[in-house]
């Protein structure tokens with residue numbers, strides 16, 4: 327059968343207006359940093375500098391926390407839930423109106439394909455604000471006491487893999503519950519958070535309710551350790567999460583941690599194979615595998631290993647890797663040089679420890695940070711690639727013979743964030759899901775998200791839940 331080449335289908339970047347430099351968003355205004363430091367944010371697909379972003383120092387974090395405190399003790403803290411909801415609805419609608427611009431900006435700064443930023447990230451961002459707007463005047467009916475109160479000022483630190491979506495996961499429930507926030511985006515992906523700051527102004531959100539301080543890990547550390555913060559919410563690596571838990575221990579700050587994962591995606595011999603292969607691909611290659619709940623450990627029943635691998639390799643060879651702004655692109659750029667280095671290092675460890683590496687044949691662009699979709703077979707439980715979070719487009723394939731063995735292997739991880747089960751039998755789904763120690767379990771699908779569904783982990787994947795009614799609990803004193 328003849329195959330046809332795809333014509334380029336680039337999304338125009340003319341819709342975004344990136345300034346050459348950005349200040350901090352404090353008390354409703356963009357202000358200069360007091361320490362005078364800047365960092366550059368680059369497009370990971372081209373290595374071009376997109377903008378200079380202020381690095382918030384100690385005095386800036388003080389100012390942001392003071393603004394959030396004043397707003398909390400002022401009108402926002404006293405506002406009726408129904409009135410707070412109007413602001414959240416307004417934010418959601420403006421996000422929808424500016425959806426294309428936000429999607430392009432996210433793809434430029436993060437490297438993710440426009441297909442994902444346009445069809446997954448940004449619609450989910452708006453959906454989160456709509457969803458939590460609906461809760462703002464119904465908190466007394468959330469099963470968290472009859473008179474739940476906001477906690478106060480939330481310090482929120484987010485990673486670079488879903489920059490705007492993680493912002494929404496943090497800010498929407500905090501505001502719905504009547505808190506104010508100071509949020510620090512990741513150093514490599516600050517631009518959509520700064521665009522959101524403009525949206526807060528457009529929505530006429532009262533000054534100080536949302537403050538955005540950009541900077542590196544040190545700014546994040548200052549924020550979570552600040553004595554004026556009542557609640558810390560963090561998503562990122564287990565290592566930093568551990569440091570934050572130590573810093574918060576012994577204070578009266580509330581803490582939720584959403585950390586790493588090494589999810590098992592379990593395929594039984596009665597699974598519909600073509601669907602399962604799509605689910606495996608979506609599980610690990612969605613967002614370049616920069617996903618805490620990625621299905622990075624494929625557990626295949628031994629009897630179907632060969633047909634699964636054949637189909638999987640055929641499907642992986644069709645993935646289009648390249649320009650994130652091209653609407654045909656499936657796999658975009660790795661977010662940073664540092665992350666690319668980590669993926670390379672762990673992949674090299676996989677080979678050195680004896681696993682077999684296979685990468686999809688694809689031409690990688692000469693500039694930028696790229697890694698071909700890769701799978702490892704002959705992986706044993708002890709290999710680093712089976713234990714550590716690679717956070718890249720790399721799949722480790724293991725086998726099992728019985729359901730008990732599948733569960734044993736799936737649970738043999740310090741993490742417990744998510745898992746997938748592929749089988750035709752409903753009873754098997756329920757029996758296996760019951761025994762998996764994972765916060766989210768998908769059956770015959772993977773990487774499906776909804777604002778009404780709680781998300782969070784067991785063990786070293788963190789504690790607390792985000793999303794759904796459960797997500798309110800982290801932001802309410804009751």
Ligand code: NDP
Pocket residue numbers: 483484485486487510511512513514541542543544545546547548550561562563564566567569570584585586587617618665668715716717
């Ligand atoms: P980090 O955990 O370092 O980054 C997450 C956020 O925390 C960023 O905003 C970061 O700032 C900030 N931060 C860093 N140090 C501190 C600190 N001491 N106190 C407070 N905040 C801090 O993740 P990395 O970006 O370094 O990624 C490393 C690895 O972590 C990845 O390879 C991946 O395995 C894992 N990871 C997991 C994520 C998940 O969702 N589970 C998300 C991101 C990474 P800055 O960006 O400026 O350094």
